[in-house]
Amino acid sequence: MSKKDFRFVKKESNLDLEQARVSLTYWQDVWRRLKKNKMAMFGLLIVASIVLFAIFGPLFTDFDYKDQELLLRNLPPKLEVYEVEDNVFIHRTEAYNLIEFNEEGYVVDLLEQVTIDEANKIYYYSYIKEFEYLLVEGGAFPLPAGVTLDAEAFYSEVWGIALINVLADDGDNQVIIHYVHPNSPFLSGNQTNGTVADTIEGLVVDQFVFTDDISNPDLADNYTIKSDRTALFMILDMEKTLPPNTEGIRVLKGKLSHIKIFSEDILILDFGLRGLDSSEKPEGYEDVEYIITYKGKETTKITDTFSNKTYPWGTDFLGRDVLTRVMYGARISLLVALIATLVNFLIGITYGSISGFFGGSVDNIMMRIVDIINSIPLVLYVILLMVVLREFVIDVEIFGKNRVIFNGADGFTTIIIALGSVYWTGMARLVRGQVLSLKEQEYVLAARTIGVSNRKIIYRHLIPNALGPIIVSMTMMIPSAVFTEAFLSFIGIGVSAPQASWGTLANEALGGITRYTYQLVYPSLAIAITMLGFNFLGDGLRDALDPRLRKG
């Protein structure tokens, strides 16, 4: 062979041999593998939506988790209604409350029983006009000269209103408005929760013929106030809510909400036919159980079924919105799970890495302790801890004031401490095992030779390299914490009312499972979906972090 047989290869052509693929870091590679796993991405999607639901859900609802309206209790998501007048739909609750809905399914008004004829099974209902005042300024309204009130009336100079007790037909005490001062704030205050008129002024004029005769004490009949308090106590209560305020006097919202005024249109619910055989019923009413009479028109059949728009998931036994409660429950359940998992993570990682790194008798003793803790049924100890912590209140005197820094009765902190302090042993074992094998690696030896401190070796070299299995174990720990929290709340030692986690919601719904199944279905579904999401995600992460572990 001569030299001519050879020729120089151009230098650039070497480039063809180079890998075209971008090199990925370990975590980028994990992400790539995770993205390929459909179940894991599905799980991630579920987890992300549940978290979004918990964070942003409550912003989109009109209710608070503790808002209750007893008359609206146990309203189902699907409503059966009677159309008593054109576009006036009435829903009858199990407790014989009547609620008016409009055709779109929103609550319009509540009707309250005014008279009950128990013997003939006839209930009479009326619309309630219930008011709350905001920013009503009180003042000094002395009784004008020339007006004489009944001797039994109680007059409030702050509010310019006189109330009097009268005996109703049924013997119950009733409070009626006896007199209103012409300048009384009741006539000008902004009404924030009423249905007929925007201001009390308009309402008073339209609805109750409250015109020039405003100072006439005779108008009492139109102002029946339904209250279980007497006139004197109502007056005292109203005046008590006034803080010393230079800008004027404010009524706190809700303080005057006891005042209910009934309108004159009476709706009659006759259920005398209920439970009778069809042969005993009068002709034409063979399959009728309830007769609703409104403005002279009888309605006997459920006319329509539509979804409840005001409460899309219904209301619970205290008339709280189930959707709102499930959203707030998501916050509590997820937060408890997350914090408890983080606490477990910190304790477990510290304990496990120290035990594994130092080895020998340190390891032996530390692992025996873990063994002992593990041989104790942990659920029992969580229950015991919950009960123990609930009794503790730690208050410390700071700057001469007693400040409560820990109150066990607040179930939220208690449950986090109980869950966080018990379930770290699994994590400790896992980290120890990882550290035991990792510490023999050359890079640890290299670190030692250049004099890196033990602490730094653990936190800079060992733990980051053991992170894969740790993360998988954490993803699995979150659903089990949700599970345990739900379980504890379910047996009645979880977060305290009115706060609610999913477990509490399920527990509360248990009593009415036969009639109000929906109350149980929604929180249960929420728990199950969350568990499913985290499980899928955890399985996927395990496969992505360590492809060798992939099963099947």
Place this chain on the structure above:
Amino acid sequence: MGNYYIKRLISVFFTIILIATITFFLMRAIPGGPFTRERPVSPAILENLEKKYNLDDPLIIQYLNYMKGLATFDLGPSFKILGTTVNELIVEGFPTSAKIGGLAAILIVSVGVPIGIISALKQNSIIDYIVMFGATLGVTLPSFVLATGIIYIFAVKYELIPPTGLGSWKGYIGPVIALSGYSLSFVARLTRSSMLEVLRQDYVRTARANGISEFKVIAKHALKNALIPVITYVGPMIAAILTGSFVIEKVFDLPGMGTYFVDSVSNRDYTVIIGMTVFYAAFYVVMVFLVDVAYSLIDPRIKLDS
């Protein structure tokens, strides 16, 4: 080998003592005792009560007395349920819990393991997917959701089983299924994955190459090894479900151990709490011990001495 068992038994013994000790002092650390009422009891009555139950002794004496009782299986009187001892409560509650738990354990092993095996053998078939879907669902559904679901569908809607109580054999169906749901799914998943791993091993291939019938390969060679993780899980699980599930007993309204335990915790009934915890823990520790023994029987390679 025998030496090992003796060592293990001694450690079982010490663990039980330790658990009793921890629980004893934990309970005494709680402010408020069994006689704390909403309306305070008069000091004279309180003194008499404490005298009657020896609560006025120094703590260490109380502790030693309790331990003495424990040694003779006397768990002491209940503070809240008058004239009843803890032993009586356990005797009363345990049979109910054990009946439900025993049936559930049988169901778990006799259904969970076979469907796990079948699912592994028919990997990636329709059967496998159905089993895996069901098992994933079973693992994610909390027991109270399952229990209430069963009551709603089978007791309320179709009235096939009574909603509460154990009057007839039908009454057992609901609690047993609800109790076994999670573990059954878990066992099926565990059996499947460990079976799949074992089936890939060389010795299984060798056995097949030797012309041994498929049944024998599975039953004799593969299964033994595949069952080891299952046994690890099943042992403590049996202890847990035999001693009663609070949730199932609450939902189905059964007078079992779980109900007594939860009641005693909220009543601050010291002796009942400690007694039940010790009973449960003893059961648990013994089951773990039995699992270890089962290991060595199934797999002689596992040497317990080392």
